[in-house]
Amino acid sequence: MNWRKQGLIFTTDRRLAHSRSHAQLPLLDIETATGNWRIYFATRDEQNRSTISFIEVEPGEPKKIKYVHDRPLIQLGALGTFDEFGTMPLSLVSINEDTKYLYYAGWSRKFSIPYHNAIGLAVSHDGGKTFEKAFPGPLLDARRDEPHFTGTCCVRKEESHWKMWYQSCTKWEILDGHPEPYYHLKYAESSDGVIWERHGHVAIDYASDTEGGICAATVIKDSDYRMWYCYRKARNYREDPTSSYRIGYAESIDGKNWQRMDKINTLTTGPDQWDDHMVCYPNVNVIGDDLFMFYNGNGFGATGFGYAISNYEELDD
Numbered sequence: 001m002n003w004r005k006q007g008l009i010f011t012t013d014r015r016l017a018h019s020r021s022h023a024q025l026p027l028l029d030i031e032t033a034t035g036n037w038r039i040y041f042a043t044r045d046e047q048n049r050s051t052i053s054f055i056e057v058e059p060g061e062p063k064k065i066k067y068v069h070d071r072p073l074i075q076l077g078a079l080g081t082f083d084e085f086g087t088m089p090l091s092l093v094s095i096n097e098d099t100k101y102l103y104y105a106g107w108s109r110k111f112s113i114p115y116h117n118a119i120g121l122a123v124s125h126d127g128g129k130t131f132e133k134a135f136p137g138p139l140l141d142a143r144r145d146e147p148h149f150t151g152t153c154c155v156r157k158e159e160s161h162w163k164m165w166y167q168s169c170t171k172w173e174i175l176d177g178h179p180e181p182y183y184h185l186k187y188a189e190s191s192d193g194v195i196w197e198r199h200g201h202v203a204i205d206y207a208s209d210t211e212g213g214i215c216a217a218t219v220i221k222d223s224d225y226r227m228w229y230c231y232r233k234a235r236n237y238r239e240d241p242t243s244s245y246r247i248g249y250a251e252s253i254d255g256k257n258w259q260r261m262d263k264i265n266t267l268t269t270g271p272d273q274w275d276d277h278m279v280c281y282p283n284v285n286v287i288g289d290d291l292f293m294f295y296n297g298n299g300f301g302a303t304g305f306g307y308a309i310s311n312y313e314e315l316d317d
Contacts, residue, residue, distance in 0.1 A: 001249070001315065003267035003293065003308040008274050009062050010055055011304025012043055018051050018072050019043040024301025025152075025216070025281045026294035027089045029128050032097050035059055038128060039294065040073070040102075041305060042088035049076060050086035050107060060287070062294075062307055074104070074122050074131050082106040082118040082138045090119065091155040092128070093162075093193065100124040101193055102131055103155050106138060113172055113179045117151040118142070121194065140166060140188070140196060148172065151183065152281075154217040154227075155193065156255075162190040163255050165203050165217040165227065175235055182206075184214045185229060187256050203227075203258050204250055210234060214248075216281045225252040226315060228265065228293070230280040237278075241269060245280035247295065267293065267308055274303035281305075286312055 009026075012019045024042040031038070037059045042050045051072035058064035077083035083106025091103040102122045110116050118138035122131040140150040148169035156163045169183040185204040188196045204214050204227070212234025219227045227250045233243035249265040250258040270276035275297025283294045291310045297303045 001265055001267075001291075001310045003265070003310045005267070005272075005275075005308045006306065007063065007272065008297075008304055008306040009039070009057070009294070010041075010065060011274075016070055018045050019053060020046050022050070022299075022301045023304045024050070024296055025088050025090065025283075026296070026305040027092055027283050028285050028292070028294055029092050029094075029100070030059070030285075030287075031127055032094065033127070037062060039305075040089040040092070042086075042301070050088050051076065052087050052089050052102075052104065062292075074133060077106065077136070081136060082108050082116075082141065083120055084108055085115075087120070090153050091164075093155055093157050095157075098125055098127050100128050100131075101134075101155070102128075103139075103153055105151055113181075116142075117149040117167075117169075119150050119153055119166065134194070139194060140198070143198070145200060146186075146198070148181070149183075152216045154219050156219060156221065157193065158221075160191070162193045163219075164188040164190065164196060165219060167215040167217075173234075180212065180234065182212050182234065185217055201256060203252075203256065204229060204248075204260060207231070207260065207262075212237070213245075218282055218284045219255070220284060220286055221255070222315075225255040225258075226250075227252070227258065228282040228284050230282065231262070232278075241277045244269075244278035245300075247279050247282050247293075267295070269297075272297075274298060275306065289313065291315075 027040040040054045056067040086107030088105040093101040118141035121134040151167035153166035168186040187201045187203045213232045230245045248262040252258040277298040
């Protein structure tokens with residue numbers, strides 16, 4: 001895959017109270033009726049709390065921004081809930097022209113570790129302009145055989161069943177004096193998109209003992225399943241560009257068992273200053289004969305998000 005970088009699309013101008021920094025986890029939605037392009041993302045306030053917002057852009061030319069939403073899409077959770085300190089967009093499923101399911105990450109804080117994540121659900125009945133939380137609690141959280149956290153996810157609705165590829169934390173370790181999480185990608189299934197069956201099946205595992213994080217799956221399906229995700233080393237990934245996030249690629253026949261093929265993916269860091277340290281959180285979409293990848297660069301989205309294009313037919317070369 002020869003990804004051609006198209007540059008930066010959006011970064012916050014810090015004028016809005018809920019959006020002082022970051023434009024993280026870009027997620028494209030194309031309205032069925034109008035063809036309008038909306039890109040959801042997470043942004044942070046002065047207390048480092050994330051909320052979901054969106055921009056609308058010119059179809060096919062996402063650097064031409066037509067609208068910037070001026071308030072959080074959904075509110076933070078009540079005291080003590082799983083999303084009290086943050087919400088971030090993860091995956092969007094269109095049920096019909098009006099109804100959409102938005103799976104999102106909720107953030108809470110703990111004493112011995114800096115954060116805890118779980119996956120929640122919000123529902124739109126107006127084509128994605130507004131959302132309401134489906135439940136006050138999460139759909140996926142820590143459980144008896146997954147005792148840490150669940151984070152990012154990608155969800156696909158396929159005829160009578162649903163598939164999810166989700167981030168699962170396997171442990172925390174004290175590295176260089178600080179607690180650091182290790183996480184990889186697991187697989188789950190559902191009949192309705194709400195109640196999920198988890199059997200602990202690992203979709204994308206660590207490639208080596210030095211790898212520490214695999215997350216942000218995005219999956220498309222043609223003759224096979226194809227997945228993009230980001231991966232990093234366990235140590236020094238915030239400071240050292242050689243240890244920081246890169247974007248990987250994998251293929252599967254059944255969507256459950258995957259073969260990592262990271263070297264096929266050519267999108268890497270630089271030379272622009274906004275993504276010369278890391279590339280992460282890919283969101284890949286088939287649009288005509290092309291693949292559009294929306295992604296973050298340095299600082300986990302602190303510098304905003306941009307996009308790259310590849311020819312869809314190159315996947316079979």
